[in-house]
Amino acid sequence: MGIHSSYHQRKQDLIMLVLKGTRWAVLVAGSNGYENYRHQADVCHAYQLLRKGGLKDENIIVFMYDDIAFNVQNPRPGIIINRPQGEDVYEGVPKDYTGHNANVHNLYAVILANKTALTGGSGKVLDSGPEDHIFIYYTDHGGPGLMPYDDYVYANDLIDVLKKKHESNTFKSMVFYLEACESGSMFEGLLPEGLNIYATTAANAVENSFVTYCPDDYPHVAPEYDTCLGDLYSVSWMEDSDKHDLRTETLEQQYEVVRRRTSNEYPENGSHVMQYGNLRLRKKSLYDYLGTNPANENYTYMRHDSSTSISKPVSQHDADLLHFWHKFRKAPKGSEKKLEAQKQLIDELNQRLHIDHIMMFIAKLLFESENGLLMLETVRPAGQPLVDDWNCLKTLVRTYEEHCGSLSRYGMTYMRAIANMCNAGVKMEQMAMASAQACMGTTLIHAAPSTMN
Structure with missing residues (x-):
C-alpha cells in the first residue's frame, strides 16, 4: 500500500511540473426556491468533484442561495443529492456568497478580483495569475441573451467582464460551462477567439435546456422527492468526470459525451450542446481545469463510453409546473x-x-x-x-x-x-x-x- 501510495505521489508530482500555475474555479447556482433544487445540487456536486480532483477550498468560489438543504420541503434535511440514490453533495461546500450576497455585482467583482466592489460574502475573489487555469460553471434558468441572477446577467456585460479579465493578464486559459435555456445566446456572435476562453453551453441560442431525475421517473427517483434532482447537461459532464482519469480525457472528448447524452439519446426531449470561443483549447486535458480523482487512475476515457441513464428529460421551463403538480397530487x-x-x-x-x-x-x-x-x-x-x-x-x-x-x-x-x-x-x-x-x-x-x- 505504501509503495503504491508513494508511486502515485511521484506520478502526481511529475504531472504538476508539466502543469504550471494554479487551478481556480467559480461555481454559480443562480436560482432559489425548492422547485429549483437541481441548480444548487449541480453546484454542490461540482464542488465535490473539484475537491476530489485536488483543488483547494481557497481556489474554489461558490455562489448559491443556500435555501435548499434545510428547506422544510426537503425530505432529507441537511442533505442534497444530484442523482437518485446519490451521495450527499452538500457537506463541506463553502458558503462564500449566499442569500442576497449571491448576486451579479458580486459575481463580476469576484471574476475581476475587485475586492472593493464586493458587498458581503466571504471576500474570496478570483485572484489568479498569468499562468493559472480558470474553470467557471454557471447553472440557472435563462432566456435569450440573459440569465436571471438577482439583477439580470446580460450577455454583453458578461463578455465585457471576461474581456477585462483577459486584459488584466491574470489567466492562461479559461473554460466556461453554462447550463440554461437558450444558453448559446450568451456567447453566440459575442465571445472572441482571442480571449483564450473555451465555452460550452447546454443548449443553442434558440432552444430550451432540459432537466433530469424528475418525480415519477420510476425506479430512478425516490418517491419522497417531488422536484427534479439535476440538469441534463450538468449531470452529463459531472458523471463523466466522476468516473474517468481526467488526465486521459480532453475537453473535446467530454463535449462529445455530453452532446450525445443531451441530444442524440433524446431526439424529442434534448438540446444541442454548443462550443464557442477558442476551440483550439478543446484539445487540452480536463485535468488542467478539474484535476482528477486518484481513485480513477486506471479508468481512462473510451470513445463510446458515456454516463447514459434512461431517465426521461423534462424541459427546464416545465420543471416548476412539474414540481407544483406533484406536490398537489401527493x-x-x-x-x-x-x-x-x-x-x-x-x-x-x-x-x-x-x-x-x-x-x-x-x-x-x-x-x-x-x-x-x-x-x-x-x-x-x-x-x-x-x-x-x-x-x-x-x-x-x-x-x-x-x-x-x-x-x-x-x-x-x-x-x-x-x-x-x-x-x-x-x-x-x-x-x-x-x-x-x-x-x-x-x-x-x-x-x-x-x-x-
Whole structure:
C-alpha cells in the first residue's frame, strides 16, 4: 500500500511540473426556491468533484442561495443529492456568497478580483495569475441573451467582464460551462477567439435546456422527492468526470459525451450542446481545469463510453409546473397542503397566460397584427448576436417592467421578442406607450381549477 501510495505521489508530482500555475474555479447556482433544487445540487456536486480532483477550498468560489438543504420541503434535511440514490453533495461546500450576497455585482467583482466592489460574502475573489487555469460553471434558468441572477446577467456585460479579465493578464486559459435555456445566446456572435476562453453551453441560442431525475421517473427517483434532482447537461459532464482519469480525457472528448447524452439519446426531449470561443483549447486535458480523482487512475476515457441513464428529460421551463403538480397530487385530499399546492400551480399557469397575452398585445400595438406575431418569433441567422444595441434591450426591458411588473423567469422567454423590437428600431417612448396600454388595469387570465382533483 505504501509503495503504491508513494508511486502515485511521484506520478502526481511529475504531472504538476508539466502543469504550471494554479487551478481556480467559480461555481454559480443562480436560482432559489425548492422547485429549483437541481441548480444548487449541480453546484454542490461540482464542488465535490473539484475537491476530489485536488483543488483547494481557497481556489474554489461558490455562489448559491443556500435555501435548499434545510428547506422544510426537503425530505432529507441537511442533505442534497444530484442523482437518485446519490451521495450527499452538500457537506463541506463553502458558503462564500449566499442569500442576497449571491448576486451579479458580486459575481463580476469576484471574476475581476475587485475586492472593493464586493458587498458581503466571504471576500474570496478570483485572484489568479498569468499562468493559472480558470474553470467557471454557471447553472440557472435563462432566456435569450440573459440569465436571471438577482439583477439580470446580460450577455454583453458578461463578455465585457471576461474581456477585462483577459486584459488584466491574470489567466492562461479559461473554460466556461453554462447550463440554461437558450444558453448559446450568451456567447453566440459575442465571445472572441482571442480571449483564450473555451465555452460550452447546454443548449443553442434558440432552444430550451432540459432537466433530469424528475418525480415519477420510476425506479430512478425516490418517491419522497417531488422536484427534479439535476440538469441534463450538468449531470452529463459531472458523471463523466466522476468516473474517468481526467488526465486521459480532453475537453473535446467530454463535449462529445455530453452532446450525445443531451441530444442524440433524446431526439424529442434534448438540446444541442454548443462550443464557442477558442476551440483550439478543446484539445487540452480536463485535468488542467478539474484535476482528477486518484481513485480513477486506471479508468481512462473510451470513445463510446458515456454516463447514459434512461431517465426521461423534462424541459427546464416545465420543471416548476412539474414540481407544483406533484406536490398537489401527493397531498391528502381536502388538506391545506393540497389547497396550497393547487394555488401554486394555478398561479403559475395564470402568470404564464397573462404574460403571453401582454406580449402579444404589445407586439400588435407596435406593429401590424401579422407582423406583431412574427416579431415574437423571428430568429436571427446563426452566428449573429441576439441584438445590435444592448442598451436598447436593457432600456425596453426596464420600460416594460415599470408598467407591467417583473419579467419573471417565464417572461424571459420573450427576450428575443424585445430584442427584435430593438433591431426593428422601436424606441423607449413607443414601448412605454404600448406597455402602459397593455398592462393598465389588466387582470390575470385564469386557468380553471375545476379540472383538478
